[in-house]
Amino acid sequence: MSFADLGLIPELLNAVADAGYTEPTPIQRQAIPIVIAGHDVMGGAQTGTGKTAGFTLPLLQRLARHANTSTSPARHQTRALILAPTRELAMQVYESVKTYSRHLPLRATCIYGGVDMNAQIQELRRGIEIVIATPGRLLDHVQQKTINLTQVEMLVLDEADRMLDMGFIPDIRRILSLLPANRQSLLFSATFSEEIKKLADQMLKNPQMVEVARRNMVSETITHVVHPVSSGMKRNLLAHLLRHQPDTQALVFVDTKLVCGRLAHFLERHGISADSIHGDKSQQQRTETLEAFKAGKLRVLVATDVAARGLDIDELPYVINFELPHTAEDYVHRIGRTGRAGHKGNAVSLVCAEEKHWLSEIEKLIKLQIPQEVVPGFEPEPEFFEAGKGGRGRRSAADRTDRVEKTEGARERAPRATQPAAGGKRPPRPTIAPDGFDFSKPYEPATPVPVVDTTTSIAARPDEPPRRGQRPVAFLLGGLGRK
Incomplete structure (x- = not known):
């Protein structure tokens, strides 16, 4: 037609x-x-x-x-x-x-x-x-x-x-x-x-x-991949990936304007031409940056979700999620900047353990299990592969076994008084201290406390040193002041 x-x-x-x-x-x-x-x-x-x-x-x-x-x-x-x-x-x-x-x-x-x-x-x-x-x-x-x-x-x-x-x-x-x-x-x-x-x-x-397509579906021309990585090594992994693709452009998405600007400066310091686009920039600055990226003068454009819609770049090869979006639908719009009009595209996501639950929501939305590839030298945190399976930071089976063995060994080395008695009940705690004090009885002073007659004048107690007389205070005036 x-x-x-x-x-x-x-x-x-x-x-x-x-x-x-x-x-x-x-x-x-x-x-x-x-x-x-x-x-x-x-x-x-x-x-x-x-x-x-x-x-x-x-x-x-x-x-x-x-x-x-x-x-x-x-x-x-x-x-x-x-x-x-x-x-x-x-x-x-x-x-x-x-x-x-x-x-x-x-x-x-x-x-x-x-x-x-x-x-x-x-x-x-x-x-x-x-x-x-x-x-x-x-x-x-x-x-x-x-x-x-x-x-x-x-x-x-x-x-x-x-x-x-x-x-x-x-x-x-x-x-x-x-x-x-x-x-x-x-x-x-x-x-x-x-x-x-x-x-x-x-x-x-x-x-x-x-x-013309199932709701929330992504283009079949896009290849998806997830690189598990620790949060502190994301910037280095991004620079590593870009160095191994020296002739390609990439649109990198982050969540905040602060990270957007800092990441662009980091890439510039590592010899990768990059600039940022976010809501704090003026319209003229944003337009000039977009034109430079479309003209090929910039290799990397770092953007917040303000650029997830409306960017039409011919044959953009890579979209990289430096941080996963908090809304699964935004993943669809981010990666929609590549693989347009039948061209091939790549959607790369750098995911740390804290973002694993967002990855699960994205996979559920697009009905696709995204393959995970660990880049040597940029391994994720040990708890990454346990994240989302019963709580963040869950211990592995080996860790739990080692912890139980240490606990059992500590019990064997403990004094006899701390071991459970037969039948699973602990012996009653003693109530008499080594000095003979019985904790089970109400407190009684060892010697009676003498009653002091508060009405007795100072002069009537010669055993105590005389006290200095108190100055009278006019309470309505806040005192008499110094003489």
Whole structure:
């Protein structure tokens, strides 16, 4: 099947040909005709399978009737709204829209946080048919009354599960309340959950389900491997693996921004060109780093999960999990940056004993037993292979046997008084101390304590030295002060 068989107009077919695509992917073959027909869609596919083009191409065809070359902003009302969870994903969708609309006089813009709003405001005032936005920045423009959503005909929610993870669902519901009820809505996601289904029930009307792979499945073109290693040797193992693959690029994922920056500096000190990308960097810095990585100027890009969505790198050979994600679904999105569009990819995970339970959750989700390979010289902690089997740090059978033997030997060397008596009962503890004191009797003083008459004056007790008289204190004034 070709793109012409999907019913696309000539302008879009020319744009697809210019981009070098000849055959649609499974998600595109199923979704494009349904969207062109005007139905709501709930679509799911493995990441990297062309999901973005699956909704971008039919969206442009639906809006082609509004295309015009007029300079009047009134002739360019906002007709389509595409929501994405991160800046990187929003930019990726925007680039796809620009690529496929090159032969159509439709205007598009991308608005996201972290940059000055003034340039975005000027762009919106020109008149824009297609707006790609992150939820937070879109609501900023709504509050500033710089965008009008009353003419929106199509809504696309991309990576809905990531929206849920990042806490955007309240913002999404607020945006839904601002849109016309009579619209076409599309919800696309790589994974689904019950919460996503509830959101779909709220925003979609009689949707058609498009799902070309089992939920939460990973691409079959990706090779998975786990390298057990102690937590203190992870950095050295990472550098060792990268040195043995000198001509390949790798995207390395970590959990925190602090580890992200430090790991990039560590690799740089060891002669491996690397840089980091995380939420604390400005949008310009992130864009420059991504461009350098895509251009091959950087071998390693260290990133937090902010980059797990939206990175589209041609034929990226390696994704390395320096730290396993705490959510199993995030593993699917991380490794989805490799093995895209049918190319081969490798997903490498460096796992210490503390992360073994997260590895079990990932394997359960993707229904795959990931092979483990110990790299010589970088062995894991002894308890790694016991982690997750009844508690962290569980002793091996040999350790437990040795411990029992030591305990039994200590009992044999103990004094006779500490050995259990016949019948399994210990002898009663003696109650009389060596000095003759009986602990079983109530306490009684050995000699009577003389009663002291507290009413006797100091002068009446000549055997005691005279005490210095106490100074009178005026309690209302806090004392009389020094004389």
